[in-house]
Amino acid sequence: MFSLSSTVQPQVTVPLSHLINAFHSPKSTSSSVSASVSQNQHRDVIPEHEAPSNEPVLNLRDLGLSELKIGQIDQLVDSLLPGICKGKNISSHWHTSHVSAQSFFENKYGYIDVFSTLRSSCLYRQHSRTLKSICSDLQYWPVFIQSRSFKTLKSRTRRLQSTSERLAETQYIAPSFVKGFLLRDRGSDVETLDKLMKTKNIPEAHQDAFKTGFAEGFLKAQALTQKTNDSLRRTRLILFVLLLLGIYGLLKNPFLSVRFRTTTGLDSAVDPVQMKNVTFEHVKGVEEAKQELQEVVEFLKNPQKFTVLGGKLPKGILLVGPPGTGKTLLARAVAGEADVPFYYASGSEFDEMFVGVGASRIRNLFREAKANAPCVIFIDELDSVGGKRIESPMHPYSRQTINQLLAEMDGFKPNEGVIIIGATNFPEALDNALIRPGRFDMQVTVPRPDVRGRTEILKWYLNKIKFDQSVDPEIIARGTVGFSGAELENLVNQAALKAAVDGKEMVTMKELEFSKDKILMGPERRSVEIDNKNKTITAYHESGHAIIAYYTKDAMPINKATIMPRGPTLGHVSLLPENDRWNETRAQLLAQMDVSMGGRVAEELIFGTDHITTGASSDFDNATKIAKWMVTKFGMSEKLGVMTYSDTGKLSPETQSAIEQEIRILLKDSYERAKHILKTHAKEHKNLAEALLTYETLDAKEIQIVLEGKKLELR
Ligand SMILES: Nc1ncnc2c1ncn2[C@@H]1O[C@H](COP(=O)(O)OP(=O)(O)OP(=O)(O)O)[C@@H](O)[C@H]1O
Ligand SMILES: [Zn+2]
The missing domain is CATH 1.10.8.60 (Helicase, Ruva Protein; domain 3)
Structure with missing residues (x-):
């Protein structure tokens, strides 16, 4: 039993048991099969069978097929009635007419008239009644065998061909396969088949049909193999494409590709980035650096202009400055302004434990860059690749890497269009060979912004x-x-x-x-439970600082006062300089000392000498530092004169004690000034402390309101 694929319409199934029964007992089969379909039949066909009541019963032995197994019978039946297929119900029947010749029928309808084939076989002639009854039952079912080629001759080869074509169409088999089968030399096959028939004692009359069945079974198996091969090939193709996609994705993912590079060491970070979206507009507060780099941009935009005039531009530019001041951003902006590729490499990338890896990465980087000139190579953390050549077990091959970098920088002409920008936080740590003319010979400072x-x-x-x-x-x-x-x-x-x-x-x-x-x-410490007594002490201490700052002419303006613990402090007062102070006057320095003293003075005045706290230690540190600098650095002491004292440990004991005494006087005077102010403004001091206890934090305006004796609006 088999089913045709959906290209053949409509689909019908004849259970094999029916056919076997038909061979065994045509009578019962024919009646049962016809019964199942008789209701739907249009009787415009001429029923060809007669009641087989007195017909001899035909079985497989009679047909000479007694030794065939069930599976083989299946095949035989299939080959004889190849158009019968599986189906749920019989939806229509086959309108037959008398046809003059099978080949004519096939040419006209595109499929084989199975019944004519059967009728014309010798098997039919011998067991005409039995087969007649099968045929008459079956002819009410549509049984199609697709066959579209033009035929004039009916032969075994033809039949084979038509069958193979059917298979080719219905099961989508590549026609080349069928062709191959047909063109093949079948001599040996036929021989074996003949031998088989002899051993099986198959009567000559049935041999024709048997051979057909045999060949078609073979074809079916071949078709199955072909199908399996096809799907295998398809699966392999899909897997291959997936593999290619996977590898492509692996290489495209920047994270993975960096890892890949790092592990192979064959290739450095040589993918350039186009920096169109970063310009000097994005870098703020470093105007001088931008101006200096402007000419590099001009050069990258138009290298010929410089060559014509014979001007030489530096090959390497060193950006020097503290971390986070925008050195990388500036280098990107240079590439962006000039619209050239930007190659980024970090010095630490070249610092390898393995011989030659760092050097080969530098080689790759420069080779790529030269091929894409004009361009910018940026080497961040230059000190980690070009640091002083310390032979250390941690960096056994750093020398090689530096030498490679030097060789590469020497290796290209100044106007080749490759600009190397290095960045470092420690220019003094760089190898001298790197900063000599012809290498990183231009230094641009990128300071902290003002x-x-x-x-x-x-x-x-x-x-x-x-x-x-x-x-x-x-x-x-x-x-x-x-x-x-x-x-x-x-x-x-x-x-x-x-x-x-x-x-x-x-x-x-x-x-x-x-x-x-x-x-x-540091973060606020809101969770810290501070008892009221300590809170009060802190409030008066901080208010003390604030009052001094407010009433001292040369002190910086107050920004804010708070008793909210933060980091290691219990509270603080912050002052704001109007401008970055490049120079400070003596009066300003003294004012800073006075403000520092304010905290302790307040504690002493409010709580008494016995209740002063350790909270003023950092205030004293600050005040002492200022006083010391005034004496030893700024020449602001009359007694010690305009002279600096750098290493106080090496000074004579007299000078040392003279310095100490001067510092002490400055601090004492400062303390007294603070005391005076707080005593004078005791009322304001109290008000401010109470406002801080209520509101915890007060800004400049609020402090002013309180000190002017006005009431703060409830927040
Ligand atoms: N002058 C600036 N203007 C605008 N943004 C800045 C500036 N400086 C730093 N930034 C911001 O800080 C980020 C980090 O700066 P960048 O990496 O350029 O600093 P760097 O000097 O190279 O630091 P490092 O020395 O640590 O490498 C920048 O991407 C930018 O967002
Ligand atoms: Zn303080």
């Missing part, structure tokens, strides 16, 4: 978030002396996070101040 630079950087990053109009970037800039660009970026980001956590829609000054303090002094 107050104007900080304001610009803050504005730049504030514009990327939602902030309230009341935010004044300048105030934050003034309170962030020494912050780098990266730290300011972080400050704005932290403020945005804080606002989000607090459920605010915009970043206000409060969040910016909060994140500034967090960066400067």
Whole structure:
């Protein structure tokens, strides 16, 4: 039993048992089969069978097929009635008509008239009644064998061909396979088949049919093998494509590709990046550095212009500055402004434990860059590859790497269009050979931004978030002396996070101040339970500092006072210089000392000498440091004159004691001045301390309100 594929319509199934029964007992089979379909039949066909009541019963032995197994019978039946297929119900029947010749029928309808084939076989002639009855039953079912070629001759070969074509069409077998089968020399096959028939004692009359069945069984097996091979080939192809995609993805993923490179060591980070989106606009507060680099941009844009004039540009530019000041950003901006490829490499990448790996990476990097000139090579952390050649067991091959770098830098002409930008935090750590002319011979300093630079950087990053109009970037800039660009970026980001956590829609000054303090002094310690007594002491101590600052002419303006513990402190008062102070006057230094003294003076005045605390130690450190510098560095002591005393340990004991005495006098005077101010403003001091106990934190305006004796609005 088999089924035709869906290309053959409609699909019908004849259970094999019916056919076997038909061979065994045509009578019962024919009646049962016809019964199952008779209701649907249009009787416009001429039933060809007669009641087989007195027919001799035919079985497999009679057919000479007694030795065939069930499977073989299946095949035989299949071959005889190849159009019969599986189906759920019989939806229509075959409208037959008398046909003049089978070949005519086939040509006209495109499929074989199985019954004519059967009728014309010798088997039919011998057992005409039995087969007649099968045929008459079967002819009500549509049994099609697809066969589209033109035929005029009916022969075994033809039949084989038509069958093979059927298989080719219905099971999508490659026609080439069928052709191969047909063209094959079948002599030996036929011989074996003849031998087989002899051994099986198959009567001559049945041999024709038997052979056909045999051949078709063979074809079917072949088709199956072909199908399996096809699907195997398809699976292999899919796997191969997947493998290729996997490898491609592996190489494209930057993280994986970096790992890949690192582990193979064959290839350095030689993928250039186009930096169109980074320009000098993105780097704020380093105007001088930008101006110096402008000419490098011009050179990269138009190298010929420089060559014509005979001008020589440095091959290497060294960006020197503290971490986070925007050295990498500047180098990217150079490439972006000139619109040339940017090759990034970090010095530590070249620092390898294995011989030659670092050197080969440098070689690769330069080879790639030269091929893509004009371009920029940026080597971050240059000191880790070009540091002084310390022979250390940790960096056994650093020498080789430096030498390779030197050789590469010497190896290309100045106007070749490759600019190497190195960055370092420690220029003094670099190998002298690297910074001589012809290598990194131009140094550009990238300092920490000044107050104007900080304001610009803050504005730049504030514009990327939602902030309230009341935010004044300048105030934050003034309170962030020494912050780098990266730290300011972080400050704005932290403020945005804080606002989000607090459920605010915009970043206000409060969040910016909060994140500034967090960066400067560590996170708030809200969880710390401070008893009222200590809180009160802290409030008076901090108010003491604030009062001195407020009433001393040369002191910096107050920014804020708080008794919120943060990091190691219990509270603090922050002052804001109007500008970055490049120079400080004697009066300003004395004022700073007085403000420092304010804390302890307040404790003493309010709680008595016995209750002073350890809280003033850092204030004294600060005041002592200023006094010492005034005496030993700034020539601000009348007694010791305009002279510096660098190594006080090596000085004569007299000088040492004279210095000590001067410092002590300065500190004592400062303490007394502070005491005077606090005594004079005892009322304001008390008010401010109480306001701090109520509100914990007061900003400059609020402090002013309290000190003017006005009432603070409840927040
Ligand atoms: N002047 C600046 N203007 C704008 N953004 C800046 C500036 N300086 C630093 N930043 C920000 O900080 C980030 C880090 O800066 P960058 O990596 O360029 O510093 P660097 O000097 O190369 O630091 P390092 O020495 O640690 O490599 C930058 O990507 C940028 O977002
Ligand atoms: Zn203090």
